[in-house]
């Protein structure tokens with residue numbers, strides 16, 4: 437494994453900070469979305485979350501306790517620019533600067549995401565991601581962060597861009613429009629925003645690295661000998677992660693995406709130079725990977741079929757498929773031409789019920805899942821893929837979007853109590869460091 441391998445944990449601003457009315461923060465589309473009954477389970481809001489806006493020092497302490505050497509967190513655009521453009525809220529920016537500096541001082545590389553789904557509500561009122569001008573607004577915001585936070589080790593422009601598509605094409609995520617054409621236009625404007633932000637980064641003089649984080653839920657055919665299953669998987673992959681990977685790493689839309697746009701008569705507003713901008717070279721690629729998705733064109737009961745083939749499932753109904761990360765690494769490199777270092781920026785599993793026994797939350801299922809993820813990373817590394825880091829999602833239980841606080845992904849609870857998995861992960865990192873020290877001797 438790379439000697440500078442990053443062991444990390446990840447969170448995002450909207451999911452942990454709370455303090456939504458503090459120090460001049462503006463509202464985000466999720467603040468508004470939460471308040472519409474039925475959108476978020478139990479009517480949960482972002483208002484308090486894990487209280488990290490106040491308790492960030494406790495978070496740094498947890499990270500030290502875990503022994504990680506990187507922390508992935510995001511900056512809230514409306515906290516830094518309450519109106520999304522124009523005036524900078526210095527108090528908001530200072531919060532992230534303090535956090536980043538404290539991490540760096542403690543030997544924990546700050547890995548900062550600029551956009552983890554919390555669009556300023558003021559920009560939503562100007563059309564949000566449907567408005568092509570958002571690309572310049574995003575680049576201006578990015579510039580403020582690049583200039584304001586010099587201690588960062590890595591910046592990602594976007595986290596899981598598909599969430600933006602989902603917010604416009606479907607109803608379960610903010611802003612919840614439900615129109616396919618909106619989703620595709622939003623995608624195009626997002627990719628433009630990414631390109632412009634990368635351009636600004638290169639001119640900013642900031643010494644960190646720049647990349648983007650895309651989630652890969654690899655679709656695989658239930659029956660690899662059935663051409664309809666094979667085609668369905670290929671189509672879904674192209675329209676999901678392929679929508680971002682192809683433009684960014686090949687400078688064009690995938691032919692399946694182009695065909696889809698034609699078929700649906702969607703005009704995404706392409707202009708000369710767009711593709712060149714989107715495909716600006718990156719320093720790294722962030723891969724979020726949770727699982728694979730097995731698909732059947734005939735609508736077969738996939739779970740049953742997999743069980744009959746010996747697949748194991750977790751309590752929450754998800755398949756235990758430890759090779760998911762390995763497969764995803766392989767596919768982004770071989771199918772999409774990713775040729776920069778890869779960081780697994782998220783891997784984790786969520787449960788609604790977690791049992792406490794003798795004062796400890798016994799999340800053995802999470803440990804089993806994480807062991808699988810780690811094995812997968814090792815396998816990719818052994819086969820020569822350039823994987824340089826692994827982050828558990830998440831440092832602590834937090835606001836799981838439309839599932840609210842009911843779905844828990846943390847190594848720690850919201851009250852910052854360690855679960856058994858925190859001890860497990862600490863042991864993995866410690867073991868790795870000891871082996872490294874032995875090798876040095």
Ligand code: NOJ
Pocket residue numbers: 448451595596724782829835836837845
């Ligand atoms: C992906 C997202 O980046 C994160 O916000 C979310 O909580 C996790 N996956 C778990 O669903």
